[in-house]
Amino acid sequence: MAMGATIRVGCGAGFAADRIEPALVLAEHGSLNYLALECLGERTVALAQLRRHRDPNAGYDVLLERRMNGLLPLIKRNSIRLLTNMGAANPLAAAAKVVELARQQGIHVRVAAITGDDVLNILDLDQPTLETSEKLRSIGQIVSANAYIGIDALLPALAGGADIIIGGRIADPSLFLAPLVHHFGWALDDHDRLARGTVVGHLLECAGQLTGGYFADPGKKDVPEMARLGYPFADVDAEGSARFGKVAGTGGLISVATATEQLLYEVTDPSAYYTPDVIADFSTTNLQQIERDVIETSGARGKPRSPHLKVSVGYHAGYLGEAEIGYAGENCVARARLAAEIITERLKPHLQELRVDVVGLTALHSRTMSPEDNYCPYEARLRVAGRSLDAAHAGLIGEEVEGLYTNGPAGGGGARRSVSEQIGILSCFVPREQVVTQVTYFES
Amino acid sequence: MKRKLYELAHSRAGDKGNTTTLSVIAYRREDYELLRNKVTAAAVKEHFAGIIKGEVSRFELPHLSALQFVGREALGGGVTVTLALDAHGKCMSSALLEMEIEVDD
Numbered sequence: 299m300a301m302g303a304t305i306r307v308g309c310g311a312g313f314a315a316d317r318i319e320p321a322l323v324l325a326e327h328g329s330l331n332y333l334a335l336e337c338l339g340e341r342t343v344a345l346a347q348l349r350r351h352r353d354p355n356a357g358y359d360v361l362l363e364r365r366m367n368g369l370l371p372l373i374k375r376n377s378i379r380l381l382t383n384m385g386a387a388n389p390l391a392a393a394a395k396v397v398e399l400a401r402q403q404g405i406h407v408r409v410a411a412i413t414g415d416d417v418l419n420i421l422d423l424d425q426p427t428l429e430t431s432e433k434l435r436s437i438g439q440i441v442s443a444n445a446y447i448g449i450d451a452l453l454p455a456l457a458g459g460a461d462i463i464i465g466g467r468i469a470d471p472s473l474f475l476a477p478l479v480h481h482f483g484w485a486l487d488d489h490d491r492l493a494r495g496t497v498v499g500h501l502l503e504c505a506g507q508l509t510g511g512y513f514a515d516p517g518k519k520d521v522p523e524m525a526r527l528g529y530p531f532a533d534v535d536a537e538g539s540a541r542f543g544k545v546a547g548t549g550g551l552i553s554v555a556t557a558t559e560q561l562l563y564e565v566t567d568p569s570a571y572y573t574p575d576v577i578a579d580f581s582t583t584n585l586q587q588i589e590r591d592v593i594e595t596s597g598a599r600g601k602p603r604s605p606h607l608k609v610s611v612g613y614h615a616g617y618l619g620e621a622e623i624g625y626a627g628e629n630c631v632a633r634a635r636l637a638a639e640i641i642t643e644r645l646k647p648h649l650q651e652l653r654v655d656v657v658g659l660t661a662l663h664s665r666t667m668s669p670e671d672n673y674c675p676y677e678a679r680l681r682v683a684g685r686s687l688d689a690a691h692a693g694l695i696g697e698e699v700e701g702l703y704t705n706g707p708a709g710g711g712g713a714r715r716s717v718s719e720q721i722g723i724l725s726c727f728v729p730r731e732q733v734v735t736q737v738t739y740f741e742s
Numbered sequence: 743m744k745r746k747l748y749e750l751a752h753s754r755a756g757d758k759g760n761t762t763t764l765s766v767i768a769y770r771r772e773d774y775e776l777l778r779n780k781v782t783a784a785a786v787k788e789h790f791a792g793i794i795k796g797e798v799s800r801f802e803l804p805h806l807s808a809l810q811f812v813g814r815e816a817l818g819g820g821v822t823v824t825l826a827l828d829a830h831g832k833c834m835s836s837a838l839l840e841m842e843i844e845v846d847d
Contacts, residue, residue: 341822429759429820512754519752555752555767558806562765564756566812568801581803615823653825661827663793667840683825723822725759 301535305481307474307498308531311335311365311382312505314342318364320505320529320548325372327545328531331481333373334473335365335382336503343467344612344721346386347442357388358395358464366396367403373461374405381452381473385464387442389413392464393740400742407742410455412465414735417609417728418443427611427724434611437724442612445728448574448603450486451735452476458737467610469573471499474532482536486575493578493600494538496571500580501542501560501595505529508560509544510551523549539596541588552591561585570601572608577601606727615722616685619649619692621699621715622657624679625707631656633707634678640706641682644698648691649684657681679712685720692717744842751777753835762794762816762831764838768807777809778802780843786811789841790834811838 308330310321314337325333337359350357359365362384373380385392393411400407421443423435434440444467453476455463475495478484484491501508508530510521528548532540542552561580565571569581579599586594625633638654645652655661657679666673682699686692696715703710747766750773756763766781768774783800790798796814803810817831818824828834 515752518748555769558767558808559752559754559765561806562756562763562767562803562808562810563754564758564763565810566758566761566763568803568810581801582805584805618825651825655827657827662833663828663837664826665792667789667837681827683827685823685825721822723759723820 301533301539301541302537304533304535305331305477306531306533307332307334307477307502309334309336309474309502309505309529311337312503312507313337314339314359314361316505318361318368320527321365322368322372323545323548324529324531325369325376325378330376330378330531332477333378333380334502335380335384336470336473336505337361338383338386338467340610340723341612341721343386343444343610344442344723346388347612348721350387355391358386358392359384362392362395363399366399370400370403370405370407374407379461379477381463381476383465383468383473385411385466387416387466389464389466390738393738396462396464397740397742405742407461408459409462409464409740410458410460411738411740412451412455412463412468412735413738414451414733415444415447415465415467417445417733420732421609421728425726427726429724434726437613438722439614440611441614441721443609445607445609445733446574447607447733447735448472449476449479453480455737456480458739460739470503471496471573472575474499474502475575478534478538487602489576489600489602490598491538492576493598495534496573496576496578497580497583497595497598498532498534498538498540500571501557502530502532504560504563506550507563508542508552508556510556513551513556513559519555521551525549539594541592541594543592552593554585554587554593557585557593572604574603574607576603605730607730607733609726609728611724611726612721613724615720616687617689617692617717618683618685618720619695619717620681620683621696621713622679622681623699623702623710623713624677625709626677630676630678631659631674633709634680636707637680637702637710640702641698645684645694648694649686652682652684655681689717743845743847745845746839747781747841747843748839751839753838755832755835757817757821757830760815760817760820762813762834764811764813764835766809766811766838771807774804774807776845781809781841783811785841786838789838
């Protein structure tokens with residue numbers, strides 16, 4: 299298929315804790331027009347809200363400074379416009395921080411902060427959650443509510459000449475679709491092109507998961523040089539057809555197989571993928587290998603966007619206590635199971651929810667998938683997890699597991715324990731017209 | 743004879759709340775029909791008995807030689823509140839590929 303004139307959009311991060319340097323490689327050698335950094339998960343934004351409650355100048359991504367310090371000179375030199383949701387719970391403070399970093403390096407940038415996704419104050423608490431059908435006001439202490447906002451929040455900042463656009467709960471694919479709509483002038487009711495651009499965004503948004511990350515299985519699905527995995531970019535034309543590649547010389551692999559895994563990743567209905575911008579039908583999307591590490595997509599269809607926006611609601615979900623202890627050698631699984639019985643008998647009266655597993659057998663899926671019942675690995679590690687509304691009860695788990703040193707089965711070693719505050723996430727809808735987004739500019 | 747799904751297909755798991763998504767992608771286009779016939783929603787539900795507690799639905803994507811499964815009530819309440827070590831259910835892709843299917847010799 300012949301492609302028309304294209305623009306190039308790259309993805310420099312696919313989650314909050316993602317590697318730092320692949321974005322630098324893209325910005326330096328990728329000939330990009332736009333670079334997007336997707337760094338916000340459901341829970342990440344709720345945790346960021348907690349940080350902002352404690353400190354009004356905090357609440358943006360904790361890696362913002364490290365990511366931006368390296369990127370600022372590169373995007374300036376190469377005229378790359380950057381979009382990110384690293385603003386998390388505080389886009390205004392994030393934009394101010396980026397301006398401060400740019401000043402320190404003597405770089406002039408125009409930064410746009412996108413706000414309006416925080417809907418905590420306008421939320422109807424009598425509506426049910428999408429997951430459990432209970433009313434929002436009964437799920438516990440709510441700490442955050444962020445609506446997934448889309449390209450209509452980003453387009454004014456692109457038109458306004460921002461070099462860097464920082465928002466909070468921007469839907470992942472919208473970070474990539476917005477530059478395409480801006481550049482090609484697609485109409486907001488051009489559903490098929492919006493759907494094709496959404497496919498581009500969905501394939502790029504997890505960064506390394508398109509380029510061989512999360513794919514490798516030695517001897518079966520080999521991926522070269524994963525320690526130097528290159529992150530992807532897409533060359534997109536005015537029809538929304540796209541070619542995906544990565545910087546020459548980086549590690550990784552782009553194939554129809556890697557792209558198929560990513561196309562279907564987290565998709566609950568391939569014919570109706572909901573974003574704030576469009577309902578995209580991936581079921582007709584074609585993937586084709588053009589050359590080594592280059593694939594092409596075409597053919598998605600779209601339907602009009604929903605009148606509602608999805609909202610991620612964070613709430614206090616108590617404390618998670620976890621502890622582990624290991625056993626080795628002959629009969630190690632039986633000793634781990636004896637330890638499990640002891641722990642369960644002692645903790646059951648104190649904790650509403652308790653889970654006890656043997657790592658190596660049941661910890662990942664709650665039972666083994668192997669048909670062999672008597673399989674005994676050389677090492678077995680007991681893992682105990684439980685939740686309580688107060689930290690002290692959650693801490694009992696660690697106390698009891700450590701108590702196995704002198705009171706439990708023979709040869710237990712390497713006990714570890716932790717207690718962590720839990721933020722739960724549930725969802726609801728909010729009418730689109732109630733969510734009013736704004737652009738605030740900062741200049742260094 | 744029985745063959746492990748692992749030999750014929752690859753998979754990636756995803757999570758949305760308490761829902762898991764699991765792709766099954768044939769390595770060879772010619773195996774897609776076999777997978778479509780054997781790896782039914784009911785077979786996947788049975789394979790994950792006690793793990794996926796809700797409904798399992800299946801979507802067919804013949805042009806990608808792929809099936810997509812969506813399992814409800816599969817992640818112990820969801821990534822943010824589950825007591826499971828693998829909170830996202832990311833390892834469920836490997837669990838699915840442990841499934842054995844009957845193939846002609």
